[in-house]
Amino acid sequence: MNRNTFIMGVIIWIVTLLMLIISMTDFVPDNPLIEFRTILGVAFLTITFMVAVVYRKVKNSNR
Numbered sequence: 001m002n003r004n005t006f007i008m009g010v011i012i013w014i015v016t017l018l019m020l021i022i023s024m025t026d027f028v029p030d031n032p033l034i035e036f037r038t039i040l041g042v043a044f045l046t047i048t049f050m051v052a053v054v055y056r057k058v059k060n061s062n063r
Contacts, residue, residue, distance in 0.1 A: 002058045009051040016044045 020040045023033035033040065 002054060002061060006051065006054045006058050009047065009054055013044075013047050013051050016040065016047050020044050 019033060020037075022028060022031065023037045023040050
């Protein structure tokens, strides 16, 4: 269960990272994510923390 949670967390983390990169750059004209830069940044940090916690649990349970 924890390993599946970790894999899903990493997938969500990658999607959030891509959204954050898109919101911070001007590659896309009329980018709708520009208005949500702060929210995406906070979400990215929160998801990073949660993935780190799950990673530690998975790592400790494999010993």
